[in-house]
Amino acid sequence: MDAILLQILNGLDKGSAYALIALGLTLIFGTLGVVNFAHGALFMIGAFCAVTLQKLLNLSFETLDETQKDFLGNPLKVETPYVEYWFGPEVGATIIDWSVPLAILFAIPVMLVVGYVMERGLIKHFYKRPHADQILVTFGLAIVLQEIVKYFFGANPIQTPPPDALSGSVDLGTMVGFDPNAIIYPIWRLVYFGFAVGIIGAVFSFLQFTTFGMVVRAGMADRETVGLLGINIDRRFTIMFGIAAAVAGLAGVMYGPLNPPNYHMGMDFLVLSFVVVVVGGMGSLPGAVLAGFLLGILESFASTTWATTTIPGINQIIIYLVAIIVLLTRPRGLMGRKGVMEE
């Protein structure tokens, strides 16, 4: 029982990332009808927002410390980050320590702007072109974004540690009555899961309970009619694109401590996220979230030693297998609606 619970928990962090990326993909697809192959790149850019902020906060200047001497008797050079100089050593150190959560504040405006520029500058011109063209141009864009990041940050993964307070592990088992040490779980994964649930909740309530969200939902159902009613639906959809980009970006920001960001992490997640969207049902937001968590958990179950000894390598292919089975038996996916993407 505790083993099962542990595997479910293990699947949650990847599942959260899948769910967030798939949610953004579905938002873009549902509103603009565009298949965005560059969405993984947005996830990656988000992660590199955290890297950038961490680097910015660690910018430091050198001073000569007269009290400390090196072995030749010269005064030691001490690097002091500007942040510590401005806010005092203790507050400064805390700020640097919390750079990843702080990057959320930094990433939101950046991602909104990136999404806005992407939609206005490129995707806008592809609404009327065939889906194949949309796939191709966003695929090209993904390559370009990836290479730009590689140019500035190099090809190696960059460590983005979580804050000290959240970096340990917690014994969850004792809280629900299992033996101690049965379920030990890193805190940051819990934080990530909670964060993902929060974002998903925020997006859904934004769509459900605000006037803006209502208009967007109406536009998703029938874009033409909403336009005829005198509402500038294009503008709202552009904003939705920005929001979708921000969701992917935030997923990336918080994912850094789980897996050090590198320039191709977006591509790695993109393929799986597409599979998630298709399994969940193209154009269905709850489907994307559900499928994201389900596939994440499934992957974690397939990675247990029992599964990998029964069928070697099952953890590598399980998601694709499931996707193929789902597509063939339930072509619309788990929660797909009729008439979406069926020529």
Next chain:
Amino acid sequence: MLGLNKKDTSLLIVVALLTLFAPFILNPFPEGSAMAQFNAGYPDLMQRFVIFGIFAIGFNILFGLTGYLSFGHAAFLGVGSYSAVWMFKLLSYNVIPAIALSVVVAGLFSLLIGFVSLRRSGIYFSILTLAFAQMSFALAYSVLSNPKFNLTNGETGLQVYADDPQILQGANSPDLPHLFGLPMRATYTMDVGAWSFDFNAGYYLCAVIMMVVFYLAIRIFRSPFGMMLRAVKSNQQRMNYTGLNSKPYTLAAFVISGMYAGLAGGLMAAMDPLAGAERMQWTASGEVVLMTILGGTGTLIGPVLGAGFIKYFENIFSKINDNVLHSWFAFLPDGMEDAVVFLIHPFIGKGWHLTLGILFMLVVIYLPGGLVEGGQRLLKRLKRKKTDADDAPSGKTEPAE
């Protein structure tokens, strides 16, 4: 000739001449001169031109004719490579059985994948093929390389070892891929003055095979079958409403293009007896899509052009470094020289993928027909200028669809 009309015959002859004299054409600069780095006439690169040409021709039969965008064609290429290397391991280093098996196995594999994937169309088809290809990659990379059942040799890549059976390997036949005793690496170098030209056995084998499959592709394009595939692209629904089942046609196109990919993979292994899983990764599938689009989707010569273009510039761009740039722009004032080199620096050397991505986006945005369409537009513009000079401009002469 050969059942082709005049235009296609001349195209075939032009391509044949180009591939035949490629060692001359690709080596226009004398050895040792400053421009020698733009030469592409060495065996390894020429083989790649032709092999990726075959791959792209095959991909174009599916994508160009039926409009089904497969994102998983590299899987067939990889399967072809693996089967060829297995032939080397089991039978002998003769390339004929290896290439034959790679085509057959890739055909069967694509039949299986096509049968499943073609149940859906549009974006679903792309994602299904992508999923299959990634699954094949994962299978080849880790699953099928466990000690009990080692089919792919995982990360190291499949290669021939001394203790492999090679039951048909003769005592005195060469110890590397050969065609009835003629090693694929055999190269005859001809020196003409300052120039030197390489004639490589492997290249000519690939070139002959490419001519054959190019001819086949022309026949397919011009056949009633090809017409049916075009009909699928323009309006599949209408075709189905007329009571015609389009599935066998699309499946046939898928299998044919899969066999082309397998052939390319087999040739790749024949040139260098090694097969690795990275050939199946989805970026490799993306590459063939890039080649086809860049050259011109649905045209005969486009994919070959695109493959040559990408492979040539990949090679050239990777070679250029800052020193070369400095020598080029040495005529500029110092500060300006540094600035220009600084601006170009991200796009060369390791930045080739950035250039490729930008180029690809520009092509998709402004020139959906690829290089072929670009050439046609250029010709038309030149012609129009001429007619403008001759007499009053005539109206648009394109036939209505």
